[in-house]
Amino acid sequence: MAAISRSAYASASPDVPVAISFIAADVGGTHVRVGHMVQARDAAIELSHYRTYRCAEHASLQAILEDFLQQRRGVDAVVIASAGVALDDGSFISNNLPWAISPSRIGAVLAVRNVHLVNDFEAVAYAAPQMEQRAVLQLSGPTPRHARANGPILVVGPGTGLGAALWIDAKPRAIVLATEAGQVALASTHPREYAVLQGLLRDRHYLPLEHVLSGPGLLHLYDAVCELHGATPRHRLPAAVTHAALHEDDALARECLEIFCGLLGSAVGDMALAYGAAGGIYLAGGFLPTIGQFLAGSAFAERFLDKGNMRAVLERIPVKLVEHGQLGVLGAANWYLQHHTDLS
The missing domain is CATH 3.30.420.40 (ATPase, nucleotide binding domain)
Incomplete structure (x- = not known):
């Protein structure tokens, strides 16, 4: 405690x-x-x-x-x-x-008398106005010395599942749109990723994003990479996979994390276009802060931008990694302040 x-x-x-x-x-x-x-x-x-x-x-x-x-x-x-x-x-x-x-x-x-429940990732999105000061790493887009981006802000977080919500600076009060983006189909045209995903599809007919882009999903991905190489998995926890990729000579764990980062970049790029997230994207929550430098050096940014003619649009969107920390508390507070008149 x-x-x-x-x-x-x-x-x-x-x-x-x-x-x-x-x-x-x-x-x-x-x-x-x-x-x-x-x-x-x-x-x-x-x-x-x-x-x-x-x-x-x-x-x-x-x-x-x-x-x-x-x-x-x-x-x-x-x-x-x-x-x-x-x-x-x-x-x-x-x-x-x-x-x-x-x-x-x-x-x-x-x-x-008044006890209220709000979806955890919806609450995090309500903290969007406080996120800039908690950004620890910029992964793509214009730097702070450029003009501030305007428009909806997308908050994405791979944790137990894959959460995503959109914050819109509307009047008289901001709007948060919760999504089920984690249930969108996962696809890839990259040969190595395609082979891994084929293995994951062997016992299921539908592969949602969060089956791979989450903490439990990282283990699914690791098992599939091991199977592709004919190797026996050594790790049974997501933290063990990331630790082995970052600090040990474990080629399979590292390959797993590289594939994870590439798929995450591609998925976030799709979300940016689908939701019109011109105001910026924050990656919050989950284990991403522990792999921040690896993520920055991975294919994440290139895959985020690799959307054909839309590359120029995505280049204008800042993508930043933030420490979750107090964001859930602050977001829940923002939610209550915005709704408490209606709830009392």
């Missing part, structure tokens, strides 16, 4: 009357990130306190939130960003979580 850390956002003074006080939580398979958001009257919203918890160390999400709220009462609402499926009783389950999420139980335990 991590200690409370101060955000780059200033903490609200306890002497200042608070107009809004709520909890924003980003629930992942390994960690729950929780932030206390406060807004003094006529002031900007601030992240007052922030803490990270390990899911496996706690019996439920309400236990985590109850611990976080021990010193922070007077909360108006809780907004939770999480992947998962809603059940008939209103609870939320996910293959990656050790427990179900029950808004009614959370509300009862915390004595909070």
